[in-house]
Amino acid sequence: MIYIFDENAGDDVLVLKGELFKYIIKVRRHSEGDMIAFRDEDNIKILHTYKLDSIEPKKAVLSLQDSKELEVKAKKDLHIGWCKIDSKSIEKVLPSLSEIGVNKITFIDCKRSQRNIKLDFKRFDRILHASMQQCGSTQKIEFELCDSLEKFLKQYPNAKVFDFVEKTLDEVENISTVIIGCEGGFSSDEKELLSSQEVFRLDTPMVLRSESAVMAVASKVLL
The missing domain is CATH 2.40.240.20 (Hypothetical PUA domain-like; domain 1)
Known part of the structure; x- marks a missing residue:
């Protein structure tokens, strides 16, 4: 502590x-x-x-x-636009995302998100409260909701996108906002919507779960 x-x-x-x-x-x-x-x-x-x-x-x-x-936080900001997944899966990685230095997460209702999921931000804050005391961070992750990818892109037009493409993360510069899909990835309509954004993948042949992708991308960008 x-x-x-x-x-x-x-x-x-x-x-x-x-x-x-x-x-x-x-x-x-x-x-x-x-x-x-x-x-x-x-x-x-x-x-x-x-x-x-x-x-x-x-x-x-x-x-x-x-x-x-004495302020303790990551050297740069990272905002994750995270297509909504099961809250228990989110809760498991929140402490690690706090330790890595993520400063904001927007949960997006995507086509393949489970629509009946309700996210308890007060519970998330309690999880972060304990994590911050343990890792020493003075930056609490900010949470917000967005009901579609289209609205998110209007608000954050420079967002990069994690998906399975040719370009790897090492070839992408100045990532401050990144969109990561839910289980099952993006729908065809969403891929079309995201086609004008810069899209990258991680240099691995494995298919990552959504929470694994969030952790991996955050680590590569911030650490």
Whole structure:
């Protein structure tokens, strides 16, 4: 755990109780004198360092030692236009996408998307909340919805497209927004719609699942 979210981070004194107390003392086994980093989610760029002064049976008291601006994020932005897939599959890769440094995901209703899927952005945020504390990132992925590829392209006309073509990712420059299809790929109508965009593939003979493609493309672009 690189840092811990607490809405009171920045106060001269922090008093930890309940689940956070159990986590810090019982799980992480911190002891008096340890230095622990905290951030307030509403002012996430500031890193606050506290000293653990005392431990009582049901609470711990910490004193502020230092506060400084320390932003931790990828060197460049990557926005993924992701044709909607099952939410459980999305949830499995969200922590890794956060660690890699993806800054935005737009979920698109495509022809082969499962239309009955409802995405719980509050749950996604909780998953990211835990991931960010573990990897140290100060950039939370932004989520949005779009009900068609056509509307997405109108909003993001310079988007590149991942599909199975001749050109590989190594031949594509300046990727800031990329569209990745759902299971089954793009329909013929969607391929026609995307024909004017720059399209690339990964240099592998294997067929990737949608979530595998998202992970692979994000890794190649950002890392």
